[in-house]
Amino acid sequence: MAGIRWPPEDSDLLPPRGPASAADLISDDDRSVAADSWSIKSEYGSTLDDEQRHVDASEVLSSGAFRASSDYSSDKEEEPDVCEEETSMLGLQSYWDATYAEDLANFHEHGHAGEVWFGVEVVECVVTWTKNLCINNSQGRTQDSAGDVTLQCESDDLVGKDLSSWSVLDVGTGNGLLLHELAKQGFSHLTGTDYSEGAIDLARNLAVRDGLTSITFLVDDILETKLERQFRLVIDKGTFDAIGLHPDGPIRRLMYWDSISKLVAPGGILVVTSCNNTKDELVQEVDNYNQRRLNGSQASGGEPIFHYLDHIRTYPTIMFAGTEGSRVATVAFLRD
Numbered sequence: 001m002a003g004i005r006w007p008p009e010d011s012d013l014l015p016p017r018g019p020a021s022a023a024d025l026i027s028d029d030d031r032s033v034a035a036d037s038w039s040i041k042s043e044y045g046s047t048l049d050d051e052q053r054h055v056d057a058s059e060v061l062s063s064g065a066f067r068a069s070s071d072y073s074s075d076k077e078e079e080p081d082v083c084e085e086e087t088s089m090l091g092l093q094s095y096w097d098a099t100y101a102e103d104l105a106n107f108h109e110h111g112h113a114g115e116v117w118f119g120v121e122v123v124e125c126v127v128t129w130t131k132n133l134c135i136n137n138s139q140g141r142t143q144d145s146a147g148d149v150t151l152q153c154e155s156d157d158l159v160g161k162d163l164s165s166w167s168v169l170d171v172g173t174g175n176g177l178l179l180h181e182l183a184k185q186g187f188s189h190l191t192g193t194d195y196s197e198g199a200i201d202l203a204r205n206l207a208v209r210d211g212l213t214s215i216t217f218l219v220d221d222i223l224e225t226k227l228e229r230q231f232r233l234v235i236d237k238g239t240f241d242a243i244g245l246h247p248d249g250p251i252r253r254l255m256y257w258d259s260i261s262k263l264v265a266p267g268g269i270l271v272v273t274s275c276n277n278t279k280d281e282l283v284q285e286v287d288n289y290n291q292r293r294l295n296g297s298q299a300s301g302g303e304p305i306f307h308y309l310d311h312i313r314t315y316p317t318i319m320f321a322g323t324e325g326s327r328v329a330t331v332a333f334l335r336d
Contacts, residue, residue: 091245093195100198103175104205113206114175117238118273118328122315126237126330127181129312130271131163133332134233137269138162164188169231169263171222172239176203179215188214191231195221223255230265241276257289261305264335269309273330279311282331306333 089095103114116123139162163186170179173192183190192215194200203217220226222239243252264270272282290304312330 088245090242091247091249096196096242097198100174100196100202104198104202107202107205111209113177114202116177117174118275122273122328123178123181123237125312125314126235126271126273127178127185129314129330130182130233130235130332131185131187133269133271133310134166135162137334138165166233167191167231167265168233168235169193169227170235170237171260171263172236172242173203173217174199175206176215176217177206178235178237179203180207180210180212183212183215187233190214191216191218193218193220193222193225193227195219222259223252225259225263227263230263230268232265232268233271234260234264234268235271235273236260237273238275240272241274244276253285254289254292257285261289261335264306266335268335270306270333270335271330272333273328275328277329278325279329279331282329283308286333303336306335308332309334 100114103112106112107114166187167189168179168182168187168191170176170182170190170192173179173194176192179190179192192200192203194203194217197219200217200219203215207213207215207217218227223243240253240256243249243256246252260270274282277285286306286308290306293303293305309332311332315326315328315330317324317326
């Protein structure tokens with residue numbers, strides 16, 4: 001699970017299809033059972049009571065204590081496309097298993113790497129911006145009054161030392177190409193996870209082909225993660241989008257924030273790239289999560305865990321119905 005294909009240029013890659021049928025959902029459940037056997041082996045252990053987390057998320061939704069992020073005004077343009085937030089086959093693991101099985105076969109037959117989700121320009125922008133964000137964080141720099149991070153020229157040795165100390169996790173890594181780009185920028189402790197075994201097989205093959213065998217790839221579901229370590233930088237490029245497109249999207253979105261918060265180390269950074277949510281909506285998601293922690297202060301300590309840090313301001317914008325907006329948002333949050 002790596003993201004949503006970038007419309008409209010690649011729309012022929014995703015032929016129109018109606019809402020997921022009952023057969024699709026049954027198939028996904030069956031595949032989910034199989035996926036359990038693909039997950040990270042038992043030596044990692046699990047600190048999560050997954051059944052209880054489902055119950056907790058359901059109770060939060062039924063209480064009506066929080067509005068969905070889409071209920072808030074935002075800069076999101078209204079042009080309908082594949083990135084609209086609704087139940088879709090893109091939210092089903094069976095879709096991604098089939099997609100990456102095909103990509104893996106194409107790799108073995110033709111050497112193709114598969115899709116660059118969101119497009120090459122977006123990936124390059126995310127990687128460069130994230131690199132600068134991490135360098136400034138390492139050197140204790142803060143945002144200026146306009147919210148921009150002021151960058152300073154540093155020697156290559158100093159930059160390399162800064163980045164080599166960062167442990168990085170890419171959740172929903174797909175073919176792992178985002179980690180390839182981060183490796184080129186100087187990051188060295190890189191891990192990618194995905195709930196699709198085919199995605200991880202493809203990512204490992206591509207890393208070997210490109211001489212990046214130091215990157216670790218693991219089969220793991222972010223909503224039921226078996227990872228017991230934390231990372232200084234956690235990146236999500238489209239995974240939160242796909243989670244929201246599942247028929248149980250509202251519950252799964254709540255579970256996502258519970259899980260992701262356990263993977264970001266204190267003082268670390270979470271970077272989320274989305275084409276289903278604007279910057280304001282992602283910030284509201286985090287505010288809702290922090291409020292949930294405050295309401296459950298006896299169990300969680302009650303303090304906000306994530307704070308807005310920065311967002312990419314350089315994506316191209318479009319005008320629709322008199323409103324200006326971007327079709328992609330990338331937002332960084334600092335974990336306390």
